[in-house]
Amino acid sequence: MSTPYPFTAIVGQDDLRLGLLLNAVSPAVGGVLVRGEKGTAKSTAVRALAALMPEVPVVPGCRFSCDPASPDPACPDGPHAEAAGVSRPARTVELPVGASEDRLVGALDIERALAEGVKAFEPGLLADAHRGILYVDEVNLLHDHLVDLLLDAAAMGASYVEREGVSVRHAARFLLVGTMNPEEGELRPQLLDRFGLTVEVSASRDTDERVEVVRRRLAYDDDPEGFAARWAEEEGALRERIAAARALLPRVVLGDGVLRQIAATCAAFEVDGMRADIVMARTATALAAWAGREEVTADDVRQAALLALPHRRRRNPFDAPGLDQDKLDQTLDEAGPQEDNDGDDDPDPGPDGGGDGGGGGGVPPQADGEDRTPPQPPQGSGGD
Structure with missing residues (x-):
């Protein structure tokens, strides 16, 4: 697996980084829509964020990443017997523009379901992204019905698949990040409203910043592991700050x-x-x-x-x-x-103070x- 570019090594783009970090602290914020030109570290920032997210405990063998502490009662792989969970890094799942509906929500084998009475379900990208990050590049070019399915799942925290009277439901809670170039077309207002935050990005016009971007990128391309090691201390501090903010949030x-x-x-x-x-x-x-x-x-x-x-x-x-x-x-x-x-x-002061x-x-x-x-x-x- 390739070494991701460190999140803390990204130059500028303060609003982009803040929007992503706030969603990492509180996924209930509802995701981020990033608008702007290409080549402005959008994909780099999203992939780097996954390395800062806390590891995810999952039920061993569950294709839907159920939490051992509270497994999904409707999980197609369930019911799960009590067992010690295993931890894995948070995933970043990318949804390509040309993806089909079955690839997004999953495919149901109708013949097996009718003949054998079992719900033979192949998970889609929504299941893969559960408890991780779902990244949609050029979301404004995605077919409208796929955007509807995607945003419905993000809002409800679950995905539903129904074919020929056979239905499957599974949990699908994820941090949604979409990017778009407004010059290539806008999203419908109803869809825009479903993204929690929006961020406008553009390339810096400051000469020193542009020089630093190029310098760091060339250093990373020459030696990804060495470059990441030089930023390991900053990455660790940011990871701890995210965990502390998550713990503080309920108070x-x-x-x-x-x-x-x-x-x-x-x-x-x-x-x-x-x-x-x-x-x-x-x-x-x-x-x-x-x-x-x-x-x-x-x-x-x-x-x-x-x-x-x-x-x-x-x-x-x-x-x-x-x-x-x-x-x-x-x-x-x-x-x-x-x-x-x-x-x-x-x-006059009251007897009970402020x-x-x-x-x-x-x-x-x-x-x-x-x-x-x-x-x-x-x-x-x-x-x-």
Whole structure:
């Protein structure tokens, strides 16, 4: 097996790396759609990310990568007897543009099913990607019905195959990464909305950065193992940070004041439906865990909006991609301080201290034993 290019050796592309890392911390974010030109480290980053993911414990011999601690009761290879699991590295599975439906979801042998009464099922790429990464290059060129199947499985965490009245279901939870060049055609808005985050990438115009990219790539091509060894310490530190953020994630507090900022931001940019609000909340929580904090701040909400809203907002065909950052800052400012004022108008301290009634429900400015009449904006409690 070839040695992947180290994730920490990638030059620039900060948004791309952050989007991938947030999904590694919290797969519930919903994947990443990477838009931009070719030759910008999209495939390199995805393949490198798999080496940073924690190893996956699986049931020995199970083709569907069932977790020994909680095997899928509907697994076609089940039921599984209690046995010690084995660990394997997380997989990166690539879906080619020309793949068939059977290759994606799996093939069912109808003749054996009808003649012998057994569900002879050959797993597809969705089963291979379970508990790993599914990478779709040029997702905008994939047939629409395959994109529908792919995104349905990603949303439900399961894949269903039905032929001639015979059906098979298996778990299919994976980190979905799609790439596309907008010049070759757009995705339908309904499909765009199913990707959690979106990132715009382009080649750097900075001469020093381009020189460093070429220098590192040539060094890797000459000696992949030696190059990877020189970055092993940085890779190990990043791997540990991902594991620590995953462990911290369940303890991160998403306060009512922050939720109000999320809702106000989605309303201000006129996104359809509620998926944007949910994705922003999950992304902001992952950002806080990634920063080592147990509370979401306005800075997390701002960064989450820049990743989760650009492909969901209503815009004309000739509008520039991305968000109006001045409008975003104004919306966060208006939603944040107003929430603090609602709960702090009464200067008399309550018997139970901060955290009561009408305020931000977890907004950081409510400090222990201290009652301040002027509200503090949530931005002041954040950190990079």
